[in-house]
Amino acid sequence: YVTFLVMLIPFFIVNGIxxxxxxxxxxxxxxxxxxxxxxxFTIPIEDTVYAFTMILTNLVLVEYLQKKFSAIK
Known part of the structure; x- marks a missing residue:
């Protein structure tokens, strides 16, 4: 969730523009x-949900792959 909060800063700037x-x-x-x-502000809530989903999907995938490949060693 911290990653998402950090990502919101440039997201609101760019999407706001x-x-x-x-x-x-x-x-x-x-x-x-x-x-x-x-x-x-002027940004549809769907954009924020979409951004959260993109970040969360990548984080979950990376954590899953790290656990999977660290168990192989």
């Missing part, structure tokens, strides 16, 4: 009919 938090015109536009509608 893309969705119009810090600039006048947004680069990426999400249709409200295509998302849940909950946003953190």
């Amino acid at each position: 893309l969705t119009g938090s810090f600039i006048e015109d947004q680069v990426v536009w999400y249709s409200d009919s295509e998302i849940i509608g909950i946003r953190l």
Whole structure:
């Protein structure tokens, strides 16, 4: 979870810029009919869940492979 919290800093900066938090015109536009509608600042909650899933999947996979290959030795 610490990895995810650290990752949120650049995530909010970059995604915030893309969705119009810090600039006048947004680069990426999400249709409200295509998302849940909950946003953190201007960022759809789905983006945060997706980022968490990507990080968590990689961490679980690395830990699994480390345990598997350390047991072989």
